[in-house]
Amino acid sequence: xxxxxxxxxxxxxxxxxxxxxxxxxxxxxxxxxxxxxxxxxxxxxxxxxxxxxxxxxxxxxxxxxxxxxxxxxxxxxxxxxxxxxxxxxxxxxxxxxxxxxxxxxxxxxxxxxxxxxxxxxxxxxxxxxxxxxxxxxxxxxxxxxxxxxxxxxxxxxxxxxxxxxxx
Numbered sequence: 001x002x003x004x005x006x007x008x009x010x011x012x013x014x015x016x017x018x019x020x021x022x023x024x025x026x027x028x029x030x031x032x033x034x035x036x037x038x039x040x041x042x043x044x045x046x047x048x049x050x051x052x053x054x055x056x057x058x059x060x061x062x063x064x065x066x067x068x069x070x071x072x073x074x075x076x077x078x079x080x081x082x083x084x085x086x087x088x089x090x091x092x093x094x095x096x097x098x099x100x101x102x103x104x105x106x107x108x109x110x111x112x113x114x115x116x117x118x119x120x121x122x123x124x125x126x127x128x129x130x131x132x133x134x135x136x137x138x139x140x141x142x143x144x145x146x147x148x149x150x151x152x153x154x155x156x157x158x159x160x161x162x163x164x165x166x167x
Contacts, residue, residue, distance in 0.1 A: 005075040007089050007123060011161055012113035013076050020067050023060055031057045070112060082158040085136040089123055093131055094155040098139065103154070107161055108132070120161065 008016075031053055038050035079090040087093055092107040106121045108131065114122035121128050130142040131153070138153045 004073060006070055006073045006110060006112075008070075008074040008076055008110035009079055009090055009113060009160060010076055012110050013071060013074050016067050016071050016074075016112065020064060020071070023064050023067075027060050028057075028064075031060060074110075079158050079160045085156050087131045087134045087153065087156055089132075090158065092157040092159055092161075093153060094157070095131075095151040096154050098150040098152055104151075106131075109161075118161075 034053040035050065035057065038047055038053050041047055041049065044050050077090045082088060082090055087108070089108055089110075092105060094103060094105045096103050104119075106119055106127065108123055108128045109120045111122045111124055114120055114125065123129075123132075126144065127142050130140050134140050134153050136153050136156055139150060140153065141148055141150050
């Protein structure tokens with residue numbers, strides 16, 4: 001798995017870069033300071049603050065390493081260069097539930113970018129896997145946690161989503 005490419009939108013890669021920058025510029029120095037302060041309290045063997053700060057430091061360093069690895073293996077897909085009526089990575093898909101008539105819209109994104117509340121679903125999700133390769137007008141059955149649903153593909157759009165600064 002170490003050499004595998006990870007599909008990602010430009011917005012997703014930008015969000016990872018921002019998180020790495022925040023962890024290195026804000027969180028890392030804060031933890032180093034906390035460790036220094038806790039160390040000044042004396043005996044480290046029974047110093048709970050010191051051990052908690054060292055644990056947080058380990059967590060932050062692990063997160064930085066994981067994010068840098070993902071970024072290094074990222075295959076950034078320029079959604080604005082895609083077109084057509086076939087569902088592929090990066091596509092925004094408008095669907096209609098055949099039974100209820102309810103319409104939903106999902107953007108198929110990389111694993112780290114998924115956020116169902118914002119309509120972004122991971123390429124590895126059952127819905128995304130069921131949609132890949134389908135075209136406008138196709139009907140697709142997708143097994144969801146709530147049972148099997150049948151959707152009609154109404155529209156396939158290619159628009160880069162915007163990432164909020166806090167994401």
